[in-house]
């Protein structure tokens with residue numbers, strides 16, 4: 229549940245689930261530390277037991293040096309584990325290449341034939357009642373769900389960033405470089421994102437719209453483009 233839109237978007241991919249778990253876990257530790265420090269700092273001047281044996285004690289010194297180290301290790305282990313898990317990509321079965329342009333995205337499905345199309349934002353004046361303002365595109369990036377996909381991204385002109393929050397992907401599109409991410413979508417649906425690297429005047433108007441569908445529909449859509 230994300231009623232007031234103050235938290236992260238619901239996860240639609242395994243990597244996003246892992247990242248949300250890690251965010252919640254780290255936030256728990258952070259809130260605990262903040263609360264304890266706030267409590268200590270508030271009540272320190274008020275209590276009468278404080279003396280130099282407490283403030284300059286070597287044992288106290290050791291405790292507040294070693295305990296942050298242990299807490300940091302507890303954060304580092306899941307962090308590195310998730311980092312290497314989401315980098316994994318040897319099992320990917322399909323490749324989609326997302327190219328950033330000023331100011332639209334183009335998609336290439338070069339596994340089959342040279343399928344390539346541009347994806348422009350639908351201007352507010354042309355919106356239908358069921359479309360999202362500043363998020364819907366004229367040609368969606370259609371991909372199958374429950375299917376490991378390799379997302380390659382690069383740019384034609386300046387640095388862009390291919391970002392879909394609910395899929396847990398934020399990948400810089402750098403000219404002259406090819407960046408890779410793994411994408412497995414958990415369910416069918418429309419997943420929206422926006423360019424996340426300030427890339428010029430219309431940076432805010434180059435949304436990403438990923439349509440997740442079953443493999444049969446995806447295959448038929450590909451055939452219709454050939």
Ligand SMILES: [Cu+2]
Nearest residue numbers: 388389423427
């Ligand atoms: Cu951009």
